[in-house]
Amino acid sequence: MRSFLAITKALNDQTRLRTLLALRGGELCLCQLVELFGLAPSTVSKHVNILHEAGLVDRRKEGRWAYFKLAGREAPPAARRAIRWITDCLAGDAVVVGDETKLNCVMEQDLDELCECYS
Amino acid sequence: MRSFLAITKALNDQTRLRTLLALRGGELCLCQLVELFGLAPSTVSKHVNILHEAGLVDRRKEGRWAYFKLAGREAPPAARRAIRWITDCLAGDAVVVGDETKLNCVMEQDLDELCECYS
DNA sequence: GGTATTCTTCGCTACTTGCCGAAGTAACGG
DNA sequence: CCGTTACTTCGGCAAGTAGCGAAGAATACC
Numbered sequence: 063m064r065s066f067l068a069i070t071k072a073l074n075d076q077t078r079l080r081t082l083l084a085l086r087g088g089e090l091c092l093c094q095l096v097e098l099f100g101l102a103p104s105t106v107s108k109h110v111n112i113l114h115e116a117g118l119v120d121r122r123k124e125g126r127w128a129y130f131k132l133a134g135r136e137a138p139p140a141a142r143r144a145i146r147w148i149t150d151c152l153a154g155d156a157v158v159v160g161d162e163t164k165l166n167c168v169m170e171q172d173l174d175e176l177c178e179c180y181s
Numbered sequence: 182m183r184s185f186l187a188i189t190k191a192l193n194d195q196t197r198l199r200t201l202l203a204l205r206g207g208e209l210c211l212c213q214l215v216e217l218f219g220l221a222p223s224t225v226s227k228h229v230n231i232l233h234e235a236g237l238v239d240r241r242k243e244g245r246w247a248y249f250k251l252a253g254r255e256a257p258p259a260a261r262r263a264i265r266w267i268t269d270c271l272a273g274d275a276v277v278v279g280d281e282t283k284l285n286c287v288m289e290q291d292l293d294e295l296c297e298c299y300s
Numbered sequence: 301g302g303t304a305t306t307c308t309t310c311g312c313t314a315c316t317t318g319c320c321g322a323a324g325t326a327a328c329g330g
Numbered sequence: 331c332c333g334t335t336a337c338t339t340c341g342g343c344a345a346g347t348a349g350c351g352a353a354g355a356a357t358a359c360c
Contacts, residue, residue, distance in 0.1 A: 074193040140270040
């Protein structure tokens with residue numbers, strides 16, 4: 063019950079739902095999510111940490127960068143079903159579609175340039 | 182997105198999850214849920230109202246009693262999938278199994294006797 | 301009508317959460 | 331080393347939420 067509540071808690075926030083949808087296309091680094099959402103890095107870091115604790119997102123460190131992606135096969139079934147549920151239900155949502163568009167622009171930028179902007 | 186967030190918000194509480202699981206067996210009246218959870222009637226009423234607003238639970242008034250049950254076929258697909266997801270994942274949970282046991286005792290009692298206890 | 305009963309709504313309190321900026325880590329580059 | 335960069339953690343503030351009891355609304359029973 064506790065681990066399941068961690069999942070529902072993680073899903074109970076628009077930014078975290080948008081994060082999961084944004085990660086459909088593959089892994090992203092924190093600064094890309096910061097750019098996408100226009101939030102403070104500390105805020106986004108907290109959000110992805112909650113998603114990670116719930117088992118919905120895997121994290122990977124490479125040098126200074128932290129990459130996040132949707133949980134893979136080894137994730138608990140409840141988490142994987144949650145991911146399928148929300149990606150199916152929100153696939154055509156206006157906010158999500160807007161994020162896709164903006165994410166395409168963000169992905170075109172070099173990581174170094176991107177990160178210099180917000181500090 | 183807003184209606185979907187109403188669902189995830191509704192799921193983000195242990196009592197509401199337990200309510201949904203308890204309603205698997207059919208509709209229940211508020212005083213039965215009050216007895217099951219040991220919470221104040223006002224608190225339980227608020228919880229089922231949140232579930233109802235999210236489209237997860239249908240309500241029915243009959244005389245002085247209010248009956249609640251899981252949303253039926255006319256419910257939005259996102260809600261129905263949510264119900265399937267949580268009932269599948271929590272079916273064997275310790276808290277849920279305990280609720281089942283207690284609910285069996287509660288169901289044996291007459292509604293009139295039950296309600297007199299808490300007022 | 302008048303009373304009792306069931307549920308809902310309304311204040312209220314205590315706790316949680318999202319947000320930010322500041323400070324702290326860890327890693328690359330000179 | 332030492333500064334810069336990318337991220338995380340901490341402290342604080344505003345907003346939201348679960349809990350209760352009291353009051354209100356609606357229905358049944360005398």
